[in-house]
Amino acid sequence: MYLASGAEATVTLEHGVIIKERVPKRYRLKELDERIRKERTRAEARLMSEARRRGVPTPIIYDIEDFTIEMEYIRGEPLKNIMSPELSESVGELIGRLHSGGIIHGDLTTSNMILHNDRIYMIDFGLAFVDRTIEAQGVDLHVLFQTFESTHNQHEELIEALGNGYRRTFPDADDVLKRVKEIEKRGRYA
Amino acid sequence: METIVIGIEGTAWNLSAAIVNETDVLAEVTETYSPKTGGIHPREAAQHHATYAAGVIRDLLEEGKKNGLKASNINAVAFSLGPGLGPCLRTVATAARMLALSLDVPLVGVNHCVAHVEIGKWKTPARDPVVLYVSGANSQVLAYRAGRYRVFGETLDIGIGNAFDKFARSAGLSHPGGPKIEEYARNADTYVPLPYVVKGMDFSFSGLSTAATDALKSNPIEDVCYSYQETAFAMLVEVTERALAHTGKGEVLLAGGVGANMRLREMLDIMCDDRGASFYVPEKRFMGDNGAMIAYLGLLMFKAGSVTDIGKSHVNPNFRPDDVDVTWITED
Incomplete structure (x- = not known):
């Protein structure tokens, strides 16, 4: 079953297993294209496992090939449909753990978080990278706050609750939350 | 009614001035600084612009005259507030202020990056x-x-x-x-x-x-x-x-x-x-830095009422395109 196609990869569900494949780009030299897709596939798998070691639930990886990752299908409700201040606080804790580990998710949206057996899973680490700067962490949160604003009515409560959870697991939280305000003023990353 | 705007570009190595109306570039004069060795030296580039600015503007008005344009037809003078090399920006801003004062028309300070975008939209179907x-x-x-x-x-x-x-x-x-x-x-x-x-x-x-x-x-x-x-x-x-x-x-x-x-x-x-x-x-002449793009964005802003007080026309070498209030696009 075909699930999604972003700018980079296609995601299908076969026999209860998610298969994510990075598709070739014709505009890129073949050699370069294959190198990038291989590197990113490996990096995605590595960061998903690293996140799990840091206490952030992510799908279990079954197999990695050159351009594909086979992983656990998380059956559950995307937070997009059920978001609340309580859930947002838990999300803040999870992001704090990622950022403490130097991991930037790169695409934090409430569609990329799934509630399953009372645990929130983070999925789609396709744009994740390692960066310990406050700017990168700030942009990571800013992107999420923008989805709050565009898809959830009580976005101010959600942002505040998220900050409470985030502070609990990440010592630099206040600096990052301050930076988010600056980033908003710049009007970037719409 | 037709609007006519002069624009002066000189944020880096290219000094270029142009006159545009809503549909066309009516005149354009360019004087390029080329370093003898190495890359662009900001002070030398600014000196180049200072040396040629008056001549470029005079030639531009001459060229306009050949096409039947009078100085009294001009509605505004536009220039880049930034981003760009500080010494170059200041030199060109001074020339633009003097020209606006002598023609007794409003000054329009524009963002150089946004000017690139708008001329592309003007000169292609985008x-x-x-x-x-x-x-x-x-x-x-x-x-x-x-x-x-x-x-x-x-x-x-x-x-x-x-x-x-x-x-x-x-x-x-x-x-x-x-x-x-x-x-x-x-x-x-x-x-x-x-x-x-x-x-x-x-x-x-x-x-x-x-x-x-x-x-x-x-x-x-x-x-x-x-x-x-x-x-x-x-x-x-x-x-x-x-x-x-x-x-x-x-x-x-x-x-x-x-x-x-x-x-x-x-x-x-x-x-x-x-x-x-x-x-x-767009055509190659509208891709690199050019006076027409400054004039054209100046025209859009002038028509939307976004003009710049001379007292508040100081340049900003780090002027970001996302700091500009886009007053000239009306959403359907």
Whole structure:
């Protein structure tokens, strides 16, 4: 079953297993294209496992090939449909753990978080990278706050609750939350 | 009624002034600073602009006169507030203020990056594009949303053109480096692996430029130039594609002097083709820095009532395009 196609990869569900494949780009030299897709596939798998070691639930990886990752299908409700201040606080804790580990998710949206057996899973680490700067962490949160604003009515409560959870697991939280305000003023990353 | 605006551009090495109305460039005069050795020296470039500004404006008004334009027909004088080299910006701003005072018309301070975007939209069928703006100092992916040109991705260090120039200097090629690199790249036969740096929606060229310089020690210059272009352009096209996917827009517009590169155009064309988007490139004279783009954005802003008090017309070398209130686009 075909699930999604972003700018980079296609995601299908076969026999209860998610298969994510990075598709070739014709505009890129073949050699370069294959190198990038291989590197990113490996990096995605590595960061998903690293996140799990840091206490952030992510799908279990079954197999990695050159351009594909086979992983656990998380059956559950995307937070997009059920978001609340309580859930947002838990999300803040999870992001704090990622950022403490130097991991930037790169695409934090409430569609990329799934509630399953009372645990929130983070999925789609396709744009994740390692960066310990406050700017990168700030942009990571800013992107999420923008989805709050565009898809959830009580976005101010959600942002505040998220900050409470985030502070609990990440010592630099206040600096990052301050930076988010600056980033908003710049009007970037719409 | 027809609106006529003079624009003066001189943020870096090109001093150029033009007169436009709603439909055409009525006159344009350009005087380019070329460094004897090395790259652009900001003070020398500013001295060049100071030396030629009066002559360029005089010649422009002469040329306008030949086409039946009188000085009294001019409605406003536009110039770049930034971004650009501080000494160059100040020199051109002074010339623009004097001209506005002597013609007794309003002054319009514009953003140089936004001017590149607007002239591209003027001179191609693009209406609401994702814009890849690539020049010496700037490399950005922009798109309009809710009253602003948002920056979706940009360079974390130097512009692609400056990165090319830096590499070209160490390879013994003269300024500007881009055209020579493109020339050498045509005769390459092997790709030399170089770092590909895309972080989220941003890209970085400084490390790539250094790695390419190192690669010269053990590889032919043709192969290094080719590999440098392939790597750098793939980074730019990737972020442009992501912005397209994210915004759901159906057009890509290429802007800036580096947009003259045929390989970059080809890659963007392939990407747009695969996504079913339209790809637009303006005529070459409207891609690099030019007076017409400043005049045209000045015209749009003047008509929307966005003029600049002379007392508040100080330049800003770091003026960001997303700091500009877009008053001239009306949403349907």
